[in-house]
Amino acid sequence: MARRRIIAGNWKMNKTPSEAVALCNELKDLVKNDAVDVVYCVPAIDIVPVAEAVKGTNVHVGAENFYIEDKGAFTGEISAPMLKEAGVEYVIIGHSERRDIFGENDILINQKVKKAFASGLTPIMCCGESLALRKAGTYKEWIARQIKWDLTDITADQVKTLVIAYEPIWAIGTGETATADQAEEVCKMIREIIADLYDQATADAVRIQYGGSMNAANAAELLSKPNIDGGLIGGASLKADFGQIVNA
Numbered sequence: 001m002a003r004r005r006i007i008a009g010n011w012k013m014n015k016t017p018s019e020a021v022a023l024c025n026e027l028k029d030l031v032k033n034d035a036v037d038v039v040y041c042v043p044a045i046d047i048v049p050v051a052e053a054v055k056g057t058n059v060h061v062g063a064e065n066f067y068i069e070d071k072g073a074f075t076g077e078i079s080a081p082m083l084k085e086a087g088v089e090y091v092i093i094g095h096s097e098r099r100d101i102f103g104e105n106d107i108l109i110n111q112k113v114k115k116a117f118a119s120g121l122t123p124i125m126c127c128g129e130s131l132a133l134r135k136a137g138t139y140k141e142w143i144a145r146q147i148k149w150d151l152t153d154i155t156a157d158q159v160k161t162l163v164i165a166y167e168p169i170w171a172i173g174t175g176e177t178a179t180a181d182q183a184e185e186v187c188k189m190i191r192e193i194i195a196d197l198y199d200q201a202t203a204d205a206v207r208i209q210y211g212g213s214m215n216a217a218n219a220a221e222l223l224s225k226p227n228i229d230g231g232l233i234g235g236a237s238l239k240a241d242f243g244q245i246v247n248a
């Protein structure tokens, strides 16, 4: 089954609003590709100016985080209705930096996946193992557990529209990429887990990205693998290289 490629930038805590608009303008012609879904997941304060800057282009806007309530006394948080009104379509959930630095667990991540779907946002749901788990050889069990927890009570129809990002933590921001074979091994396993939890049609539809030091030089090989449907890109999404990844 042909799945549409999705290349998403995770800008993390980079770019002031004016810098964000400048980056959109710099990348505008470089990321043109009607065969690919291109997404910029940007800091909350950049969402409105970025949505304005990419209007009329092929770029979709994503958020990096949100909270599960619509409104109220949740100082510092941002809600799904706020994101929707600002033009956001995708939201990253369960990134390893949110898990490790901000203490998010799979219960909250599952609540966020549910809330995103209920709000009409497409989750980019992240999973991945630490270097210790990779070395111990228990990474497959770990990732399987993450997927099962994070998808509790999520329906097959929802999973068909989901994006899962496999991001080995040891490859994020380190310059060390999983080899294309290592990435494919886990992305294939994730698809098999979805087939077990749901059915083959759902597994065939779900889009699975690789993330972890993907760049202009290694993107084509990673993206050539049958179970890798795209990339979640940190560092290289902040420069012209992102255009080369979109067109790899």
Ligand code: PEP
Binding pocket: 010, 167, 171, 172, 173, 174, 175, 211, 212, 213, 214, 232, 233, 234, 235, 236
């Ligand atoms: C990320 O944090 O989602 C990521 C993939 O970062 P990088 O590309 O910088 O490794």
